[in-house]
Amino acid sequence: MARLVFYHHPQAENFSLKFSSSSVAELRSQQERSNESTKLIGYPFDTPVYVLYEGDSEIESAHDIDFDKEWLSDRISDLPRAGQVVAFRLVELLEAAVEVREAEEFRLYKDFEPQKIQQALDHVSWGAPLPNVAGEVMSNLILRHSLPNANHRTGIAMLQFCIESVELDFEMPRTHVDDDTWREWVDPYIVDSKRLITIRRNNLRFKQLQELDVDLVERKDGIQIRLAEFELDMHWQEALSKYAEQHESHCTDFAQAVLERAERNDLLDRQGPTKQEFITYLEDGLIERDFRELF
Structure with missing residues (x-):
């Protein structure tokens, strides 16, 4: 056993x-x-x-979420404009996710860290092919883990907005957690993403477990990590870099799968947005958007 x-x-x-x-x-x-x-x-x-x-x-309850505009403005005042815009939208997405789903499902595991949002934006290859840009936006927001929860759900929404910023009539295939579509193809991407980010932060701790003849590590939600499937014997800084690259590639694959399932192969080779184009869309193109529809 x-x-x-x-x-x-x-x-x-x-x-x-x-x-x-x-x-x-x-x-x-x-x-x-x-x-x-x-x-x-x-x-x-x-x-x-x-x-x-x-x-x-x-652990705080999601009922305690109260990111009022004045509080949020004070927290992000030192960020460049791009970071401020993305921070506002991420918080709106988090609040929408909590409203749509039962608040009891959400727990606040950490503080809101808006400075990490700017770090994420700085690591995106703006203007590269659209699947790369959209995947890197999703990946880097997840890797920086700026929100108290729902970083994967909000990351997928930001991937969608990235695609929409260059193709306004894009229709996102369903990625809602309440239907079979999610379980069929979206959830496996998220599960593998969580494996990668857990290994990335813990390679030396997991190497120690492996030396104690431990085979599996199970994180919350029943996600199991088979240690023999991952390279653990490296400096922790090398692991941060190696598994960040794998995670970006994984999310780029997800962006490509999104476009293919939406039957928009014409967008696979389309140039992705510049940072300014993406920020302009977030700021001006989503004013009337009800984010609850995304969850």
């Missing part, structure tokens, strides 16, 4: 795996040196494995 450990603590999913050992004494020593809230789990394999989890003591 495969030896499986949880990436998020089973009773506190805001606590994530930070250290593992076959020695409970070593784990206690790590716990004493931690400046964060911690939890321990001992996995009773034939050779036991002990795991230290770190995280926040509480």
Whole structure:
């Protein structure tokens, strides 16, 4: 039977795996040196494995979301105009997603970090072929993880807006979570995306688990990562770069699949928007848009 450990603590999913050992004494020593809230789990394999989890003591409810315009303006005032526009739209998308779906499904796992939005925009190959630009917009927003939740859902919406910015009559194929279409083709892309970003941030921690003969790591939503399928033995900075490139390629493939399923192969070779064209569309082309329709 495969030896499986949880990436998020089973009773506190805001606590994530930070250290593992076959020695409970070593784990206690790590716990004493931690400046964060911690939890321990001992996995009773034939050779036991002990795991230290770190995280926040509480998860906020989506009911607590209150990004009023004055508060948001203060948070993003130092960003360039492009970052401000994208931040406003991302927050509107998050609020729409919470409104459409049951708020109980959403938890706020982290603070809003708008400065990461500008970092994402700076890593997009603006003006490249449309699937590349749209995929990189989606990928980099997901990788920077600026929102407290729903980064994948809002990333897909931004991919859609990127395509619309060069083709106003584009009709996005359904990517809603409440139908079979999602389960058929959208969800597998998101699951693989979550595997990649989890490996990207944890290659050395997962290498440590692999050395303890752990086969599988399971993150929340039941997503399993088979460690033997990934290269883990590298410097953490190399892993950040390597798996970011893989994630961008993965999201570019998703953008291409979107265009093909929409029967818009004519857009596969179309030049993508410049940054200014994309920002202008977000600012002026979505004024009357009801974002709830996207979820």
